[in-house]
Each structure stands twice: as C-alpha cells, then as structure tokens.
Amino acid sequence: MAEGVAESQVADESLLGSDALAISSSPAIYVSQLTKRYGQTLALSGLSMSVPRGEVFGFLGPNGAGKTTLVKMLLGLARPTSGESMVLGSPAGSLDARRQVGYLPELFRYQGWLTAREVLALHCRLAQLERSARPDAIRGALATVGLSHRADDRIAGFSKGMQQRLGLGVALLGNPQLVLLDEPTSALDPVGRHDVREIVRGLRDQGVAVFLNSHLLSEVEQVCDRVAVVDHGRVIATGRLAELLGRPQVRVRCTGLAAEARQGLSSFGKLVDDEGWLTVLAIDPGRVPDLVAAIVEAGGRIYAVDPGQQTLEERFLQLIGGG
Amino acid sequence: MAIWVIASLTWRELVRRKLVLALLALTGIVIGVTGWGFSRVPSLHLAGHPLTQGEIHTAAAQLLLLVMFMFSFVLALTCAFLAAPAIAGELESGVAQSLLSRPLRRRDLLLGRWLGLSLPIAIYTAVSVALEFALVDWTTGYWPHLPVASGAALLGEGLTLLTFTLALSTRISAITAGVISVIAFGTMWLGGVAGAFGQVFHNAAITNVGVATHFLLPTDGLWHAAVFAMEPSSFAGEASRGLGSTFASATGPTVAYLVWVVLWLIVVLGLALWSFEHREA
Numbered sequence: 001m002a003e004g005v006a007e008s009q010v011a012d013e014s015l016l017g018s019d020a021l022a023i024s025s026s027p028a029i030y031v032s033q034l035t036k037r038y039g040q041t042l043a044l045s046g047l048s049m050s051v052p053r054g055e056v057f058g059f060l061g062p063n064g065a066g067k068t069t070l071v072k073m074l075l076g077l078a079r080p081t082s083g084e085s086m087v088l089g090s091p092a093g094s095l096d097a098r099r100q101v102g103y104l105p106e107l108f109r110y111q112g113w114l115t116a117r118e119v120l121a122l123h124c125r126l127a128q129l130e131r132s133a134r135p136d137a138i139r140g141a142l143a144t145v146g147l148s149h150r151a152d153d154r155i156a157g158f159s160k161g162m163q164q165r166l167g168l169g170v171a172l173l174g175n176p177q178l179v180l181l182d183e184p185t186s187a188l189d190p191v192g193r194h195d196v197r198e199i200v201r202g203l204r205d206q207g208v209a210v211f212l213n214s215h216l217l218s219e220v221e222q223v224c225d226r227v228a229v230v231d232h233g234r235v236i237a238t239g240r241l242a243e244l245l246g247r248p249q250v251r252v253r254c255t256g257l258a259a260e261a262r263q264g265l266s267s268f269g270k271l272v273d274d275e276g277w278l279t280v281l282a283i284d285p286g287r288v289p290d291l292v293a294a295i296v297e298a299g300g301r302i303y304a305v306d307p308g309q310q311t312l313e314e315r316f317l318q319l320i321g322g323g
Numbered sequence: 324m325a326i327w328v329i330a331s332l333t334w335r336e337l338v339r340r341k342l343v344l345a346l347l348a349l350t351g352i353v354i355g356v357t358g359w360g361f362s363r364v365p366s367l368h369l370a371g372h373p374l375t376q377g378e379i380h381t382a383a384a385q386l387l388l389l390v391m392f393m394f395s396f397v398l399a400l401t402c403a404f405l406a407a408p409a410i411a412g413e414l415e416s417g418v419a420q421s422l423l424s425r426p427l428r429r430r431d432l433l434l435g436r437w438l439g440l441s442l443p444i445a446i447y448t449a450v451s452v453a454l455e456f457a458l459v460d461w462t463t464g465y466w467p468h469l470p471v472a473s474g475a476a477l478l479g480e481g482l483t484l485l486t487f488t489l490a491l492s493t494r495i496s497a498i499t500a501g502v503i504s505v506i507a508f509g510t511m512w513l514g515g516v517a518g519a520f521g522q523v524f525h526n527a528a529i530t531n532v533g534v535a536t537h538f539l540l541p542t543d544g545l546w547h548a549a550v551f552a553m554e555p556s557s558f559a560g561e562a563s564r565g566l567g568s569t570f571a572s573a574t575g576p577t578v579a580y581l582v583w584v585v586l587w588l589i590v591v592l593g594l595a596l597w598s599f600e601h602r603e604a
Binding site: 072075076077078079095096098099101103105107108109110111113114122123125126127128167170 | 325332339340417418420421422423424425426427603
C-alpha cells in the first residue's frame, strides 16, 4: 500500500515534471483560430500564429487590422469571441502568463503624480519581485532607458518621449520571458529609436522573446527575426524576413533593347518595366553578370545595374493590396 | 497583498493631488465659522429675555442638524467625485491597462480602490463629526444622545454613494458616473421629503415613495438615522406626530433596515466586481 502511494507520488511528480518541461519548451505565443467580434465589426477573424521563445517577432498590419486587439487578448485585457491563445505555456491573460510578460502599451500613460522611480517601484510590487531585488531592478531599468538623471522627477513633467522610455523600463522589469511592445518608438527621436533597437537586440541575446507591434517597417526590418503581416483580422503572410521578402532582384537602366530581345531575357526571371528601369525579379545573384552580358549582346546600352531585394515596405504594400 | 498595494497607491494619490490638504483646510474653515456661530447662541435673546438652557440646547440642535446636513451633502459629493474616475478614469487614460498587464486580479484592483477611498472618507468623517460635536458641546453644552451612531450613519451615507458610484465607474465614463450619482443622491433626498409630506397628509402612495427611496439607495434613510441620533428627544416627539422632515426623525433605524443597508453595500460591491471582471479593458 505504502509502495503504491509512493509510486503514485512519483508518477505525479514525473507528470508535473513533464508539464513543467512542456511549459518551458512551449512557444512564447501560440494563437489558434482567434476571433474577436465587436458588434458588427470583426476585429480578429480566425487568426493563427506562433512565436518561438527568444525571437524578435514583428507584427505588421494597416490601421484597424487587429494588432492591438491581439496584444490586449494576450494580456487578458480583452476576451476572445472564440479560439485559443497561450502565452509561455499558460492561457493568455492568466496570472501565470502575466507574471512572465512585460508590456509597453500603445497608450503609455502612468500616474503623473508619481516619480519615475515610484512608478517602477509600483510595478516591481505588482510583478511580485522580491523586496531585496527591487532597488537593483529599478536602477537597471532606469539606466537601460536612459532616465537615471530624471528618476526622482514627477512624470507629469516628462515629455512624451521620456514617458515612452519609462514605459519601456516598466516593461523590462522582473526578467520577463516575453516583452510585448506596442508601437514602442512612436514618440521617440532618432536617438531614442536607436536605443530601443539596441534594447530589443539585448533582450534577444538574453533569450527573451519580443513581440514588436509597429508601423515603422524599417525598424522592424532592422531588428526582427520573423514577421507576420495581418490584415482584416487574420495573418496573410508570415515567416523569416528573407523568406517573406523573396529572392533578390536586379534593376538595370538600359536603352536600345528590342522587344524580341527583351523577351529573351525572361529566362533570368520575371521582367518588370518601371520608368526606364528593367527589373528582373527573383533572379539568382550568380546570374547577374550573365544578364548584363545578354543585354549587351542583344544590342542594349547599360547605364546602371542595381542589385537588391524587395524592401519590407514594398512587400507589405504588395501583401495588403496597396502596391 | 495586491489590494493593499492599490489602496496605498490611492492614499498617495489623494495626498499628492492635495485633496487631503484641501479637505483639512476647508474643514478647519468650516469648524472655525460654525464654532463662531455656535458661540453666539448662548448670548441670544428671545422677546427681550436671555435664552434658557433648554432653549439654547434646542437652538444648538437645530443649528447642528443644519450644519451636519451640509456636511452630509459635501461628504456625498466628495464620495461621488472620488469614486467616479477611480476605475473609469484609469481605463480611459490607459493607466489601468498598464496595471492589469501585471499579475493583478481585477477584483484586487477594484477592492483596493474601494478600500483606498473608504478609509480616508471614514477618517475624514470621524474627525469632522467629532470636532463639530465637541465644538457644539463646548460652546452651547449640547451633546447628541447617540454621537457614535450619528457619525456611523453619516459615514454609511458616504460609503453607500461611494460604492454606488464605483459600480457605475466600472461600466460608464467618469463624468457620467459622477453626474448619475449626484442626481441619484438628490432624487433620494427629494423622495425622503415626499415621504414626509405623505405622512403629514396621510397619503399612503406618497409615503411609500419615501419608504422606497430609503431602500433603493439608502442615502436618505441613513441621513434620517443620523438625524435621529443627533436630535433632542423633543424633535423625535414632533416627528412622531407626523411632522417628520429632513431635520427630524421620529424613530431610529430598525435592525432590519441596518441589515438591509449592509446587504445593499455587499450586493452593489459584488455587482461592481462582476461588472469589472466581465468588461474589456
């Protein structure tokens, strides 16, 4: 009997152990068929996606695409109409999930009658940080976001950019495993934006997943490992940036190319004419010299060759049907 | 404990926003002005003769009821103004979203707010009432026969409106919640006055309006409980002959009514919790 109890305990412990393992190896964000309806408006329409741990993930979409709605659902601030969402292995919005998440809201507002240090102290208490760890956590957050010199000033006197820096500091408290940043640089100057990029890269180096909701595509392009493009409440494209942007292209400024000769170049890739430029899409980079030779051989005169890749902005516009 | 974190945050806000300072200063001014007024009562003359001790007490009691009616009005408005933005304002500004992204239960946020506002209101009521009663006693010798009960009833009136407004604040905008509360408070008072008229004219329908308002939002019912505790017994006698009004009460509140008030507070606070739990932030 005693052995039976012991066996049962071992089984329970191993089960707990496997649960813990499952949680620790689960994605930072897992969303399946998430739908959110506000009256007649469908904010999310069966949205599904997954964000691995330790990745910087860009979440892009036009205004009203459902980006902020998703972020709110991940935090339990809004409830789904249907579907499933998990954060770090726990149901989205649960206390367990929120314990491991840092969040910078799009509307970053903090108590104006508190000082920056007091706001951070408040969030340390709410994040249930050990009392002894709080002073270092606050000092570290202030230093990271460059607010050490204004730590004891009231927030009411802060500029928008400084408040956003403070919000970022708040999001970094408590060693989160996932940081949700909703338009984190909307109020920042170029220096501030550079600082944010460095902070995001630093988080990735520490194995922290960052979910970056931003309109600034160049910013996303610089720091994100993977992106998802959302439109009308569902993901319309997702993947690593290189995958999403497709194969390289080359633009050639040339004249004197007859239509028949131009047709012959289509073996290099899809051809697009654009105000004196001939763009060859999805070309193998090793074949660019052959392309140049083929144009010259066909009687064309070349003035410029511009190898490159589609920008994220171009791809984004293409995906949402604006370009 | 998260409730205390939010409650202490609320206390700090009241201090930083200088509300405590404003209340202290205004209470000091009111105590000073009413103290001067009460100190003049013993030297008054009626038909060329100085007032008897009994007449001084009657005059002091009438003045005290008038002053405390004003105090109850100020207390109710203070509670409405404090509670209206307590949840709605933070949701509108985005501060609540930042707090709720932490492992903080919504019920802890709401109860912390309720506690954070109720305790200062309780202290403010206790200090104001004690000072006013002491002042009246010192200047005129009049002392209400149930001083603690009168303070408790006034506090109950404030907490009733505070809880009601906080519940509204979980669903509607701060400004609308505040306006509805103030109008509801005034309507209940008018209902009480109507009830008194109904008693005078022996009209059951109008009397029932007063009774209903005492149960619906028990601010006026608690005011009458406070009146009974503060008035001299002769006032209760007048009221028992059908002359009850805002400033006279024939009887004290029944135990059943006090139980109803406690239940009302629990139910409305429970509704506020349910409402906040089930809304989007």
